[in-house]
Amino acid sequence: xxxxxTGGAGYIGAHTCLVLAERGHEVVIVDNFSNSxxxxxxxxxxxxxxxxxCEEVDLRDRAGMDALFARHAIDAVVHFAALxxxxxSCEQPLAYFDNNISGTITLLxxxxxxxxxxxxxxxxxxxxxxxxxxxxxxxxxxRVTNPYGRTKLVVEQLLADVQASDPGFHVANLRYFNPxxxxxxxxxxxxxxxxxxxxxxxxxQVAAGRRDHLSVFGGDYPTVDGSGVRDYIHxxxxxxxxxxxxxxxxxxxxxxxxxLGTGRGISVLELVHAFERASGxxxxxxxxxxxxxxxxxxxxxxxxAQALLGWRAEYDVDAMCRDAWNWQSxxxxxxxxxxxxxxxxxxxx
Numbered sequence: 001x002x003x004x005x006t007g008g009a010g011y012i013g014a015h016t017c018l019v020l021a022e023r024g025h026e027v028v029i030v031d032n033f034s035n036s037x038x039x040x041x042x043x044x045x046x047x048x049x050x051x052x053x054c055e056e057v058d059l060r061d062r063a064g065m066d067a068l069f070a071r072h073a074i075d076a077v078v079h080f081a082a083l084x085x086x087x088x089s090c091e092q093p094l095a096y097f098d099n100n101i102s103g104t105i106t107l108l109x110x111x112x113x114x115x116x117x118x119x120x121x122x123x124x125x126x127x128x129x130x131x132x133x134x135x136x137x138x139x140x141x142x143r144v145t146n147p148y149g150r151t152k153l154v155v156e157q158l159l160a161d162v163q164a165s166d167p168g169f170h171v172a173n174l175r176y177f178n179p180x181x182x183x184x185x186x187x188x189x190x191x192x193x194x195x196x197x198x199x200x201x202x203x204x205q206v207a208a209g210r211r212d213h214l215s216v217f218g219g220d221y222p223t224v225d226g227s228g229v230r231d232y233i234h235x236x237x238x239x240x241x242x243x244x245x246x247x248x249x250x251x252x253x254x255x256x257x258x259x260l261g262t263g264r265g266i267s268v269l270e271l272v273h274a275f276e277r278a279s280g281x282x283x284x285x286x287x288x289x290x291x292x293x294x295x296x297x298x299x300x301x302x303x304x305a306q307a308l309l310g311w312r313a314e315y316d317v318d319a320m321c322r323d324a325w326n327w328q329s330x331x332x333x334x335x336x337x338x339x340x341x342x343x344x345x346x347x348x349x
Contacts, residue, residue, distance in 0.1 A: 002027075003246065006059060007027030008054070009041065011235065013029075014040050015188065019236075021052070035083065062106050077118070078246070081102065101158075108159075108162060119125065121173050122171045125298065127175060128142065147333070171249075178233060179238050189323075204324055207325065208328055215286055217290055218294060226289075228296060228297065229267045229268075230266065232262070238260055258314075263299065263300055
């Protein structure tokens with residue numbers, strides 16, 4: 001199929017584009033590059049053995065999106081394009097509502113105009129807020145604690161309303177937990193443009209000497225070592241799930257909502273120690289006070305994804321750390337300054 005991937009130059013989007021291409025799909029990337037780098041494109045082409053079509057369009061540009069759909073006979077859409085920093089969303093809620101919700105509405109209008117009725121939506125475990133129990137199932141109460149999570153929940157609700165109005169429109173809502181790691185080649189990975197908002201890239205930068213230490217928020221939780229426990233999932237496993245969801249929509253002609261995680265909680269300190277083993281580098285850390293709104297542990301029940309998609313996570317925490325460090329050590333400044341050059345290094349398999 002010809003699949004449009006919104007935000008396809010971003011962290012998870014790029015890995016998903018590669019998996020889709022490996023499965024024989026034709027991929028069209030649309031990205032406004034507000035939170036990504038065009039330098040990923042030659043790297044993707046190198047890994048896939050062929051270039052990817054890419055258009056620089058903002059999803060909120062209705063005329064631009066209509067023109068894009070007119071140029072490409074799109075069969076399905078994988079929708080990643082969104083602002084994604086929880087803290088920033090609390091400071092700039094209107095920007096998040098405009099980009100994440102308005103952008104999705106414009107995308108849906110363009111899809112309807114073009115007669116495209118299959119969408120895989122990049123949702124988030126933030127729709128569960130602070131869950132009552134773990135592991136978290138898909139039928140857990142939905143309650144958000146920040147504007148970012150609210151945009152994900154509102155979009156899920158919008159998509160449900162569109163489905164109700166159009167029996168030919170089908171959606172896969174993929175609620176994923178904590179994506180980490182990088183492609184095993186070390187050519188593509190997570191490249192935060194500023195101070196990392198997530199744990200793994202921050203750990204990478206501490207190990208690389210770019211930052212002095214890691215602050216561990218809370219050391220007195222009722223967990224294995226007092227630090228918070230989360231469900232970390234390798235980005236390649238996550239990318240596979242999106243391709244599996246495309247297959248599901250094509251095969252079953254019905255919608256679904258599934259959690260994507262390993263089903264196993266890993267504490268912050270367990271991840272730090274795993275990273276030290278994988279990298280051979282020390283990761284200095286300090287225990288500081290808890291952050292408001294954080295909970296002791298959150299991890300997924302991924303059983304529904306296995307039952308409906310035939311998917312399960314394959315990479316363990318050691319592989320996540322190994323691949324994250326491989327990316328960091330090969331690309332100490334991320335994509336900065338790489339231009340169109342592909343590093344003269346063979347892929348690591």
